[in-house]
Amino acid sequence: MKLVFATNNLNKLKEVQEMLPKSIELLSLKDINCFEEIEETATTLEGNAKIKANHISENYNYNCFADDTGLEVDALYGEPGVYSARYAGEPANAENNMTKLLKNLENKTNRTAQFRTSICLNLNGEQFLFDGICKGDILTNRKGEKGFGYDPVFQPKGYQKSFAQMSSEAKNKISHRGLAIQKLVEFLKKTY
Numbered sequence: 001m002k003l004v005f006a007t008n009n010l011n012k013l014k015e016v017q018e019m020l021p022k023s024i025e026l027l028s029l030k031d032i033n034c035f036e037e038i039e040e041t042a043t044t045l046e047g048n049a050k051i052k053a054n055h056i057s058e059n060y061n062y063n064c065f066a067d068d069t070g071l072e073v074d075a076l077y078g079e080p081g082v083y084s085a086r087y088a089g090e091p092a093n094a095e096n097n098m099t100k101l102l103k104n105l106e107n108k109t110n111r112t113a114q115f116r117t118s119i120c121l122n123l124n125g126e127q128f129l130f131d132g133i134c135k136g137d138i139l140t141n142r143k144g145e146k147g148f149g150y151d152p153v154f155q156p157k158g159y160q161k162s163f164a165q166m167s168s169e170a171k172n173k174i175s176h177r178g179l180a181i182q183k184l185v186e187f188l189k190k191t192y
Contacts, residue, residue, distance in 0.1 A: 001023065001024050001025065001063070002024075002025045002027055002062070002063070003024050003025070003026055003027065003062075003063050003064065003065065003188075004026075004027045004028075004029070004031075004032055004056050004060070004062045004063070004064035004065075005026055005027070005028060005064070005065060005066070006029060006034075006038070006052040006053060006055070006056050006064055006065065006066035007028060007029065007066070007067070008028065008029050008030065009148075010028075011147075011148040012067075012177070013026070013028050014168075015168060015172060015177065015178075016177070016181055018168065018169075018172065019172055019178065019181050019182070019185060020181075020185060020188075021185065021188070021189065024188065027062070029056075032056075032060050032062060034056065034059075034060060038051065038052050038055045039051070040052070040068065040082075042082070043082060044082060044118075045068040045069065045070050045081075045082055045116060045117070045118040046068075046118040046120070046129060048066075048068035048082065048118075049066045049067055049068045049118045049119055049120035049129075050066075050120045050127070051066075052066030052068075052120070053065060053066040053120040053121065053122045053127070054120075054122065056122070057122040063121075063122060063123045063124065064121075064122055065119055065120060065121040065122070065184060066119070066120050067117050067118065067119045067120075067177065067180065068082070068117070068118055069084065069115060069116065069117040069118075069149075069176060069177060070082050070083075070084045070115070070116055071084045071101075071113060071114075071115055071149075071150050071154070072113060072114050072115075072116060073101070073105070073111075073112075073113040073138060074110055074112045074113060075105060075108045075110040075111065075112075076104055076105070079104070080097070080101065084097070084149075084150070085097075085149075087100055087101065088100040094148060094149050094150070097149075097150065098142060098150060098152065098153050101138065101150070101153065102138075102140070102141075102153065105138055105140075111137045111138045111139075111140075112135070112136075112137055113135075113136060113137060113138050113154065114133050114134060114135045114136065114176075115133070115134045115136070115150075115154065115175065115176035115177075116131065116132070116133050116176055117131070117132045117133075117176040117177045117179075117180040118130070118131055118180070119131075119132075119180045119181070119183075119184055121184060121187070123191070128187065130180045130181075130183040130184050130187070131180055131183075132175070132176040132177060132178065132179030132180030132181070132182075132183065133176055133179065134156050134174060134175050134176040134179065135156070135157045136154050136155050136156040136157050136159075137154075137155050137157070138153050138154060138155075139152075139153045139154070139155055139162060141153075142162075142164070143155075143161070143162040143164060143165055144161070144162045144163070144164025144165035144166075145164060146163075146164050146165065146166065146167070146168070146171075147163045147164040147166070147168075147171065150163075151163035151164035151171075152164040156174055156175075159174075163175065
């Protein structure tokens with residue numbers, strides 16, 4: 001079965017492809033010649049995932065899924081949340097976002113946070129939602145070279161390593177996206 005993952009993020013694409021059964025051919029936006037920017041205008045992660053999935057289903061006629069992920073920090077009242085990818089403004093990049101996050105957490109003792117991923121699957125005219133949460137803490141300094149986004153400053157509960165210090169296989173087993181994708185994969189296995 002061909003299934004579009006509505007992303008241009010090659011790191012995400014690789015991470016998800018490693019988790020899907022071989023019977024599912026995962027296509028990126030580039031693979032279906034979708035080069036326009038899909039505006040994420042919702043105020044929730046679920047809303048943004050729906051916008052992206054609906055855009056692909058309506059304009060390209062593919063079964064697809066889309067995700068949106070946010071880092072929610074308790075001491076910052078849930079920031080950066082739905083704005084995680086562009087937290088520091090333009091130019092939107094992981095280094096600037098991490099720098100702003102660490103600065104906003106200076107002198108704060110509560111460093112608890114969670115990563116949350118929402119996935120919207122549009123399959124044969126029906127829509128399904130899946131959620132994954134990984135609780136942890138924000139470190140005071142970046143640690144590790146692997147991963148992407150906020151991975152160097154996020155340490156999952158029960159671990160002594162940041163996401164950026166873990167292998168992709170170890171991270172996928174416990175990460176927010178990994179948990180949401182596992183729910184998606186289980187659903188697809190039952191359905192197909």
